[in-house]
Amino acid sequence: MCSRGAAPGRIMKKQNVLVAETEQRLDVALACMPDIGSRNRAQKVIRAGCVTVDEKTVLRPSHPVTPGCVIRWTSPTVEPMSLLPQALTMDIVYEDESLLVINKPARMPVHPGAGRPTGTLVNALLHHVGGDLPHAPDEPFRPGIVHRLDMDTTGLLVVAKNDAAHRALQSQFEARSVDRHYVGIVWGVPDPRSGTIDAPIGRSARNRIIMAVRPDGRHAITHYETHEILGPAALVQFKLETGRTHQIRVHLSYMGRPLIGDAAYGGATIRHGPVTRNRRAFYANIFDVLDRQALHARSLGFCHPDSGVRMEFVADLPEDIIWTREQLRKDVAHFRG
Template sequence: MNILADENIRIDKYISNKFEEIPREKVKDFIKDKKILVDEKKVKPSYKLELGDMINISDELFKKPEIRPEKMDIKIIYENEDYAIIDKDENVMVHPAGSIVTATLVNGLLEKFGYDNLSHIGGDDRPGIVHRLDKDTTGLMLIAKNNKSYKYFKDLFEKRKVDKEYFAICHGIFDNKKDTIETFIDRDPNNRRKMAVRPSGRKAISKYEVIKEANGFSLVKVKILTGRTHQIRVHMTYINHPILGDPVYGNVGHKFNLEHQLLHCHKLGFVDQSGEYKIFETEVHDDFKKYQKVLKLGD
């Protein structure tokens, strides 16, 4: 692959920004091995690009390793011949990304259902996956068991016809106990791994309601009308009530030994292929319950 440089930044940063699924360390290794050249010449990872530089990238950079089935404890809430509803644990990536091709939900789904019993038009590395939850966000996900089901539910999500409701424990006491947050969300220009409220982004709408508050924290119910990457985490930070434990957007000191956000998708509702409205609910997980109790925000 050949691409023309359009930024004056380090070549390793430029390529990892351009292809977000490829880790920067892998890019550096390819540069050192002369599998990424500039105008057919070897450069260092720190080389600062000039506008118009021709970057030559070996196709090997984009090859994906085989994704193998792995035994995983997947809690199934409901399933029929077309789809399944699961309750995802924390510390589980939904699908492979970059060099990470093991211990993802997809690996577990391949073991549980088999490739032929999952949709596969959403991407070779994403069988069954219609939508995502962040690695440490727990709760309900819909899994498509065939391509027809994938198309049906993908259309529902895109048309905002899926009801999605979350619980979160947030820093601070809210002035407005019930409100709608409507912004635009895009990549953070200073950190391509993060999202941010920016006018250049796509519309994002979240409705929240404070359920209980105590000790400087609030238990909040959030319904999202759109499905932007990191939407709830970005919105709660935007209104100065970041989610407790969020290592990326929180940036707020606390006394707890917690390095993952307390965010749980507890409800999914939609009209399925039978024409019947289905609603699924699940309790928050043990870690969430623990901090609810510690903070006196419920059992």
């Protein structure tokens, strides 16, 4: 459970040993260990070079292990950082004893980070539940968090309230059985108007703060469908098959169709149509109101961790994206190009 009021987090190393009893993949063998807890986390530890099999470092999660293999790994043990409950406004779409579904606003980070100890969804959650929330062994600063949204992406997010719910929901994300649909406004019209972007994503070599499509990146798949053409832009729905950092934003930038307002990935300047004085003023007004990427996590579907019943949630578009869509319809009428 999350510890509150503790000293800032420090990462220490803990040595672990496992003797394989059955033939299976290395990441599967490690996933059941208490300090790892999932295949996703096991893969991260393996790729970081922290795992040996019979004294040899292994970097492939799919590496086969056989009975009698000695697996050793070093896992980070993070001392709890200070997490302060805060009475912040939350739009709670659903809540029961095991989970919450939140409609996250723009400009709210999901969890604390370096130089940002407060003002996050985690701070608000700790105040709301009046106690502790579960977390992964090496992520005490992300209590309750099963998946994330970028700070300036709005929409639906599920939060676990106990360890069993956290494990069950995390397993669904890893099995890709969670349905996540996003809506965004992109520059230009995707060609084809519906399709799939299958392009690996990793840290950008030119700017380590952002991500990029690169051959040595992690597997990433985004499905998309154009819903409305808005002159120099389009309203598009996305379905995530994987969940990489900035995935939709990176894939759209790679296509040459960045999200309107997305300064990090080239969407905060006029990308289509003539750059006239009128249009510069027109879009300066849009960027003043929509001071973020035009992306919203509109729907979320998963099985309840206790009952197994399928649950589906939908969150309407936020006002700034609705307003932007209406303005772009005016651009169709008055600033064709």
